[in-house]
Amino acid sequence: MKQDNTQYSREVLLKDPRFAGYQPDFLAVVLHKPFYTIAEAEAAVKEFWKEEYLALKCCYNYCMLYVN
Numbered sequence: 636m637k638q639d640n641t642q643y644s645r646e647v648l649l650k651d652p653r654f655a656g657y658q659p660d661f662l663a664v665v666l667h668k669p670f671y672t673i674a675e676a677e678a679a680v681k682e683f684w685k686e687e688y689l690a691l692k693c694c695y696n697y698c699m700l701y702v703n
Contacts, residue, residue, distance in 0.1 A: 642670040654680065 645666050654662055657680065665683045666676055
């Protein structure tokens with residue numbers, strides 16, 4: 636499979652339907668460079684929300700110690 640190395644501006648990526656499920660202001664922070672390939676943008680978004688998910692999971696588990 637041929638890899639697409641086309642670079643897209645941050646503004647175009649912020650409007651791309653594949654990122655529509657993300658809150659726009661957070662997405663704008665994650666995609667802070669002026670240009671990305673689709674693969675780079677997807678990797679940046681995935682990595683950010685993976686870390687965010689782990690942090691939330693940790694907080695949830697910590698809070699559950701005091702509830703139970």
